[in-house]
Amino acid sequence: xxxxxxxxxxxxxxxxxxxxxxxxxxxxxxxxxxxxxxxxxxxxxxxxxxxxxxxxxxxxxxxxxxxxxxxxxxxxxxxxxxxxxxxxxxxxxxxxxxxxxxxxxxxxxxxxxxxxxxxxxxxxxxxxxxxxxxxxxxxxxxxxxxxxxxxxxxxxx
Amino acid sequence: xxxxxxxxxxxxxxxxxxxxxxxxxxxxxxxxxxxxxxxxxxxxxxxxxxxxxxxxxxxxxxxxxxxxxxxxxxxxxxxxxxxxxxxxxxxxxxxxxxxxxxxxxxxxxxxxxxxxxxxxxxxxxxxxxxxxxxxxxxxxxxxxxxxxxxxxxxxxxxxxxxxxxxxxxxxxxxxxxxxxxxxxxxxxxxxxxxxxxxxxxxxxxxxxxxxxxxxxxxxxxxxxxxxxxxxxxxxxxxxxxxxxxxxxxxxxxxxxxxxxxxxxxxxxxxxxxxxxxxxxxxxxxxxxxxxxxxxxxxxxxxxxxxxxxxxxxxxxxxxxxxxxxxxxxxxxxxxxxxxxxxxxxxxxxxxxxxxxxxxxxxxxxxxxxxxxxxxxxxxxxxxxxxxxxxxxxxxxxxxxxxxxxxxxxxxxxxxxxxxxxxxxxxxxxxxxxxxxxxxxxxxxxxxxxxxxxxxxxxxxxxxxxxxxxxxxxxxxxxxxxxxxxxxxxxxxxxxxxxxxx
Amino acid sequence: xxxxxxxxxxxxxxxxxxxxxxxxxxxxxxxxxxxxxxxxxxxxxxxxxxxxxxxxxxxxxxxxxxxxxxxxxxxxxxxxxxxxxxxxxxxxxxxxxxxxxxxxxxxxxxxxxxxxxxxxxxxxxxxxxxxxxxxxxxxxxxxxxxxxxxxxxxxxxxxxxxxxxxxxxxxxxxxxxxxxxxxxxxxxxxxxxxxxxxxxxxxxxxxxxxxxxxxxxxxxxxxxxxxxxxxxxxxxxxxxxxxxxxxxxxxxxxxxxxxxxxxxxxxxxxxxxxxxxxxxxxxxxxxxxxxxxxxxxxxxxxxxxxxxxxxxxxxxxxxxxxxxxxxxxxxx
Numbered sequence: 006x007x008x009x010x011x012x013x014x015x016x017x018x019x020x021x022x023x024x025x026x027x028x029x030x031x032x033x034x035x036x037x038x039x040x041x042x043x044x045x046x047x048x049x050x051x052x053x054x055x056x057x058x059x060x061x062x063x064x065x066x067x068x069x070x071x072x073x074x075x076x077x078x079x080x081x082x083x084x085x086x087x088x089x090x091x092x093x094x095x096x097x098x099x100x101x102x103x104x105x106x107x108x109x110x111x112x113x114x115x116x117x118x119x120x121x122x123x124x125x126x127x128x129x130x131x132x133x134x135x136x137x138x139x140x141x142x143x144x145x146x147x148x149x150x151x152x153x154x155x156x157x158x159x160x161x162x
Numbered sequence: 163x164x165x166x167x168x169x170x171x172x173x174x175x176x177x178x179x180x181x182x183x184x185x186x187x188x189x190x191x192x193x194x195x196x197x198x199x200x201x202x203x204x205x206x207x208x209x210x211x212x213x214x215x216x217x218x219x220x221x222x223x224x225x226x227x228x229x230x231x232x233x234x235x236x237x238x239x240x241x242x243x244x245x246x247x248x249x250x251x252x253x254x255x256x257x258x259x260x261x262x263x264x265x266x267x268x269x270x271x272x273x274x275x276x277x278x279x280x281x282x283x284x285x286x287x288x289x290x291x292x293x294x295x296x297x298x299x300x301x302x303x304x305x306x307x308x309x310x311x312x313x314x315x316x317x318x319x320x321x322x323x324x325x326x327x328x329x330x331x332x333x334x335x336x337x338x339x340x341x342x343x344x345x346x347x348x349x350x351x352x353x354x355x356x357x358x359x360x361x362x363x364x365x366x367x368x369x370x371x372x373x374x375x376x377x378x379x380x381x382x383x384x385x386x387x388x389x390x391x392x393x394x395x396x397x398x399x400x401x402x403x404x405x406x407x408x409x410x411x412x413x414x415x416x417x418x419x420x421x422x423x424x425x426x427x428x429x430x431x432x433x434x435x436x437x438x439x440x441x442x443x444x445x446x447x448x449x450x451x452x453x454x455x456x457x458x459x460x461x462x463x464x465x466x467x468x469x470x471x472x473x474x475x476x477x478x479x480x481x482x483x484x485x486x487x488x489x490x491x492x493x494x495x496x497x498x499x500x501x502x503x504x505x506x507x508x509x510x511x512x513x514x515x516x517x518x519x520x521x522x523x524x525x526x527x528x529x530x531x532x533x534x535x536x537x538x539x540x541x542x543x544x545x546x547x548x549x550x551x552x553x554x555x556x557x558x559x560x561x562x563x564x565x566x567x568x569x570x571x572x573x574x575x576x577x578x579x580x581x582x583x584x585x586x587x588x589x590x591x592x593x594x595x596x597x598x599x600x601x602x603x604x605x606x607x608x609x610x611x612x613x614x615x616x617x618x619x620x621x622x623x624x625x626x627x628x629x630x631x632x633x634x635x636x637x638x639x640x641x642x643x644x645x646x647x648x649x650x651x652x653x654x655x656x657x658x659x660x661x662x663x
Numbered sequence: 664x665x666x667x668x669x670x671x672x673x674x675x676x677x678x679x680x681x682x683x684x685x686x687x688x689x690x691x692x693x694x695x696x697x698x699x700x701x702x703x704x705x706x707x708x709x710x711x712x713x714x715x716x717x718x719x720x721x722x723x724x725x726x727x728x729x730x731x732x733x734x735x736x737x738x739x740x741x742x743x744x745x746x747x748x749x750x751x752x753x754x755x756x757x758x759x760x761x762x763x764x765x766x767x768x769x770x771x772x773x774x775x776x777x778x779x780x781x782x783x784x785x786x787x788x789x790x791x792x793x794x795x796x797x798x799x800x801x802x803x804x805x806x807x808x809x810x811x812x813x814x815x816x817x818x819x820x821x822x823x824x825x826x827x828x829x830x831x832x833x834x835x836x837x838x839x840x841x842x843x844x845x846x847x848x849x850x851x852x853x854x855x856x857x858x859x860x861x862x863x864x865x866x867x868x869x870x871x872x873x874x875x876x877x878x879x880x881x882x883x884x885x886x887x888x889x890x891x892x893x894x895x896x897x898x899x900x901x902x903x904x905x906x907x908x909x910x911x912x913x914x915x916x917x918x919x920x921x922x923x924x925x926x927x928x929x930x931x932x933x934x935x936x937x938x939x940x941x942x943x944x945x946x947x948x949x950x951x952x953x954x955x956x957x958x959x960x961x962x963x964x965x966x967x968x969x970x971x972x973x974x975x976x977x978x979x980x981x982x983x984x985x986x987x988x989x990x991x992x993x994x995x
Binding site for chain 2: 037041054095139152
Binding site: 204209212350352358360361430479484485486492493499501502504571610617618 | 711713733734735736737738739742743746775822828849850851856860865866875877878879884950953954986
């Protein structure tokens with residue numbers, strides 16, 4: 006088992022996060038009122054669930070990482086090749102959410118698709134074409150055929 | 163008119179050319195909506211509703227009902243192909259369906275999904291036709307303690323649902339329960355953990371959460387990987403389920419159908435909960451539970467059977483009691499009223515043509531859907547050959563539009579993307595997603611029924627043990643819970659030895 | 664790589680050039696309304712709010728030829744749509760159809776970004792749900808008085824379901840209980856259907872419900888003990904009102920249309936007239952009856968008054984019931 010030491014440390018980090026989360030929920034629940042058993046208040050379930058989370062996190066923290074039967078099964082075998090690329094995607098998606106209702110669905114989506122396609126190995130003009138087709142086709146399908154009121158922006162479409 | 167005369171009479175309505183056309187239109191549209199992520203049957207039916215105003219009542223209802231069970235058929239497609247649940251009742255289908263697709267067995271997975279949908283849908287309709295009214299009465303006897311018991315049983319399955327670390331699964335379940343508490347308190351309408359954000363008053367949407375945790379997380383994983391080094395897909399082996407697949411799936415289909423039928427009838431139940439419960443039962447019933455989650459055909463068959471049986475059964479309370487048990491049927495209820503027909507105990511007497519016409523049209527619709535879906539399988543499988551650089555941005559695009567379409571709100575898109583990021587990180591750390599989503603779906607029902615039970619009994623916990631149905635279910639849950647505990651107990655010394663080495 | 668970079672630069676340049684002229688496409692002013700009006704609805708399609716809003720839109724189309732497009736913005740118990748209205752230009756092209764409860768009860772229990780009595784211009788109250796107190800038809804109580812007496816004699820045993828804490832239905836029962844000094848157990852449900860099911864399943868003794876009870880009542884499974892309006896309901900002429908049953912108060916809810924506050928006077932007048940004419944439409948009234956709603960007609964002024972008086976009433980009840988100390992959102 007080559008991974009025991011580092012795996013344990015990684016789990017400890019998670020545990021701290023879960024404990025903080027549990028504490029936040031428990032405090033909020035107490036403020037909402039746990040209530041008597043006769044008439045449980047809004048904080049009743051969140052309080053006990055938070056406590057349960059804390060207990061589980063505690064167990065995880067003190068338990069030695071046994072032989073995880075399937076840990077890492079879903080992890081990509083290859084290394085993370087594009088750390089900067091990931092940042093660009095996250096920034097792009099955040100910008101998309103903020104811009105969607107201002108500049109409208111077709112324009113914003115075109116931009117997003119251009120970014121995502123552009124990251125791949127496509128030639129620029131192919132990427133532009135694909136982005137154009139994707140945004141237009143999805144707009145046609147949802148806004149026209151299914152009558153979803155997609156956001157219209159300042160351009161009026 | 164007896165039940166068999168009735169159904170013949172119904173076919174005479176349903177087979178009229180224009181009604182046949184409505185069945186077809188409804189099924190096609192439902193399949194499309196099911197395939198598109200996010201937008202579910204509620205949104206689809208409500209978008210269509212105004213368009214049906216000029217139609218005859220029978221045609222309108224037949225078409226809208228077609229959309230509903232069509233969605234149940236279509237929902238599994240994207241779950242299997244790209245790990246994006248087409249709608250909420252297909253979330254669990256992702257777990258094994260996507261693994262099957264990665265092993266090059268998308269064809270059999272899609273095939274078993276279509277066949278089990280058909281079998282369960284048809285069996286569900288037979289149930290609806292034969293025992294609708296008496297069963298609806300039984301369902302009414304289900305009070306808060308019984309619900310609480312059933313859902314507790316569901317939570318017990320959470321432990322079985324998980325692969326990998328049990329304790330991490332438990333953590334995920336508690337996180338799911340906590341997240342489900344966000345929003346207005348179901349009893350007192352107070353704000354809980356909403357941070358004053360108005361869009362959170364009604365809680366975090368289950369569709370954006372599920373799409374984020376499964377689909378978007380998967381897209382992120384692909385996008386974060388090396389650009390061209392898309393893991394080579396396993397070669398596509400066959401397009402239809404093999405004999406072996408059928409042998410494994412048949413029990414799962416029957417169990418899923420039975421459970422789905424029952425849960426579909428219960429108020430607040432419906433296809434979503436049915437599919438989760440059916441998967442839970444499979445993990446418990448399997449001789450080798452480890453197989454579930456790594457591409458087991460029964461993991462596709464059971465939930466797909468359950469959600470279709472539930473869809474059929476959910477018509478029972480509407481048609482016989484006039485009470486819609488879930489939001490989709492609530493919209494259909496509106497459709498009935500718009501046409502001046504009051505669904506309920508008097509429906510079968512006042513409008514036998516309509517009642518039996520709807521039932522008959524659903525039989526037809528199920529056949530149509532099977533015929534429609536089987537030839538599509540080779541086409542869907544080909545989707546997997548699209549290069550990742552093109553496919554995954556497109557998947558993300560459909561998730562985004564779908565999430566927006568649920569409430570016409572960008573907030574849901576943000577929620578989905580946020581949980582996409584969270585799901586990506588959790589996956590890397592070995593935290594399983596299914597317990598979170600299960601606890602999230604069941605949590606609110608569990609809470610509200612526990613609290614209602616306590617309100618009614620004025621804090622007397624023995625209440626749960628004086629009601630026979632509730633007691634029976636709780637006993638079941640206790641039994642099921644102790645089996646893995648016992649197994650774990652027997653394994654414990656061995657584990658300790660291994661770790662101290 | 665350099666070649667690709669240049670390709671991208673060219674694309675961005677082209678994009679910017681194309682985007683430039685689009686910006687100036689501002690709509691020219693014309694006679695109101697020169698395009699369809701968006702009617703926001705804070706609830707999902709298919710519910711009674713949505714259906715009645717669509718019926719109203721159809722009636723306006725018939726009566727005045729003006730297109731109202733219903734756009735559902737569900738969320739926040741109906742407050743999301745009203746908040747969305749807050750950010751719209753007061754040009755009369757965006758209105759919101761809402762139950763009065765979202766302007767009265769909800770803001771008292773939750774903090775909302777609008778001032779319920781100040782941020783909007785009420786235009787019309789156009790329909791109302793039937794409200795009633797019901798028992799199962801096999802229950803021993805034939806009158807509301809009998810039921811309340813039993814509750815007063817055995818405090819803490821009679822259980823009742825409502826459509827939610829602080830709802831109009833809950834407020835009515837609390838008022839009755841307070842006047843009779845009876846202590847009953849309230850079991851709140853989410854919406855009328857769940858509460859109705861609890862009543863039919865015998866999990867509660869009685870229920871205060873909105874229009875959802877009508878199918879079961881017609882089927883003879885329920886008994887309607889009282890309605891809550893000013894006068895006896897035309898649909899149930901044999902059933903006494905609360906007032907006739909000896910509890911001197913009226914409990915009403917109404918579906919209304921509101922616009923942003925700064926709506927120009929001329930447009931407001933035009934809209935009020937259009938709506939007032941539309942609700943007289945016979946087809947509209949038939950459609951309302953089919954979805955089990957009652958027609959009402961409050962004009963802008965009387966609707967504003969209705970909201971103000973009910974704000975005070977509901978506030979008093981919520982405070983008396985210990986649910987709030989003061990309204991979570993100030994009214995104006």
